[in-house]
Amino acid sequence: MDLTFKKIYTYTIFLLSKKDYSPQSLRKKILEKFPEAENQIINNVIDTLKKENFLNEFRTAHNYFTSKMEKGWGKKKIRYSLRQKGFSEEVIKELETTIEFDYSFIKKEIEKKFGQVKDKKLREKAKRFLLQRGFSYCEIENIL
Numbered sequence: 001m002d003l004t005f006k007k008i009y010t011y012t013i014f015l016l017s018k019k020d021y022s023p024q025s026l027r028k029k030i031l032e033k034f035p036e037a038e039n040q041i042i043n044n045v046i047d048t049l050k051k052e053n054f055l056n057e058f059r060t061a062h063n064y065f066t067s068k069m070e071k072g073w074g075k076k077k078i079r080y081s082l083r084q085k086g087f088s089e090e091v092i093k094e095l096e097t098t099i100e101f102d103y104s105f106i107k108k109e110i111e112k113k114f115g116q117v118k119d120k121k122l123r124e125k126a127k128r129f130l131l132q133r134g135f136s137y138c139e140i141e142n143i144l
Helices: 003-018 023-033 039-051 057-070 075-084 089-098 104-114 120-132 137-143
Strands: none
Touching: 003 023, 003 039, 023 039, 057 075, 057 089, 075 089, 104 120, 104 137, 120 137
């Protein structure tokens, strides 16, 4: 094993002990710390971490998806954010089919923020709020 491999591997274990990363964001962190690192060594480190299950793209994306759902984000916004973070399209599609989206979090937030959405003006405000959070029109009608 190469000294550089050991250094990078140790650094990535330290990072992963703090929080989960997508392979792409972990690669970015490695290059920030070790700009001279060769692509082959970084690939070997990432492959080793995957084999040892320290780096699990599905688990990381699942945790991210559920945490954002609990913060009141819509499916579209979560999906976009996962793509931005470098998660593969297969993982995102698998998440959407395995996780049952829970609207109770956003319903509580709407209740707290707007109360009973009875009048038209308040309803329009709530709709705009939900659109910004990444909900589709169909989902918004169901929520309200």
